[in-house]
Amino acid sequence: MTSEVVRRPAATVAEGAVAADPATTIERVGVLLRARGERMTRARRAVLTVLACDGGHLGAEEVVGRVAALDAGVHRATVYRTLDALADLGVVQHVHVRRTGTAYHLAHGGREHLHAECRRCGAVQDLPADLLDDVARAVLDRDGFTVEPTHVALSGLCAACVTGDPPGGHAR
Amino acid sequence: MTSEVVRRPAATVAEGAVAADPATTIERVGVLLRARGERMTRARRAVLTVLACDGGHLGAEEVVGRVAALDAGVHRATVYRTLDALADLGVVQHVHVRRTGTAYHLAHGGREHLHAECRRCGAVQDLPADLLDDVARAVLDRDGFTVEPTHVALSGLCAACVTGDPPGGHAR
DNA sequence: CTATTTGCAAAAGCTTTGCAAGACG
């Protein structure tokens, strides 16, 4: 009999991470903000809710869209400023992706995973967090350059596209 | 498609600049173009000259500027189209860099080096071509994703910026 | 009450596109 199937999602469940629950996230971030003399506003709540609910990688303009659906009064420019402010706080991370420009997601508490983007269909795939550790060390030794592996997506062709037919269209 | 375009490894691609002589480059590319029913034009000559002379990584708009200085009649849009055409030909490679948008350079005959961009000062640094070979193999095995390491620049902080003072300003 | 944020509207950077005129082979 299967007593306790404690099958944690294999992924790293970061402790102290920002939970994916909007309400909790908002409250926690509120504390962080106030600690810096900043404020929790309607716009910021909306952005956090969108990010917490999705969990994936949303392009800025995509966030704008969902925020608008959630709280029509929030302006596009505000979303950009908010994303920026939250990134400063360390609550939000962004990855530079070709397709959507920049993709945002809530920071896990611990290590972030990396990303790979298919240059043909635009799909973004997650990769293990430690994938570039060796490379990063090598580059640091060689040139003193500190690689931040989460900051840009690796580029290439996904399994589907490399065989010949991409599901969707054709991105560059 | 098989790599049947056997170009003579005319120049040993050692370290250092591409050392491509504009005239030679233009002639070679002219042959390639005609072989595909395309043509060698004034604009294309200008773009190739700029790329051959610089050897570094030039942003598209930067190429536009230098081309204009060389041949005032060449329009910005034409430079973009030319860069695209030459990339199709395989003569030009581009790297996605945050700062300048997209950086172009002549393709070496053989393997291309990789790039790392400082997210603070914007400097772009060259890295050995084989740096990501292991990673690429691992990702291919794991997910069937074919990483193309030259296509995007790694991001991070260069030696100067990580210590605290960036030479120039502050890029994101 | 006061500093932080927002909405708005407009601008800015980069890249693409439709077409007729021009150039290359």
Next chain:
DNA sequence: CGTCTTGCAAAGCTTTTGCAAATAG
């Protein structure tokens, strides 16, 4: 001469900015 290319001008897309008004704490 027939195509491939270009110039031009304008639009597209994402992101940023200056300000006065709104709002959190």
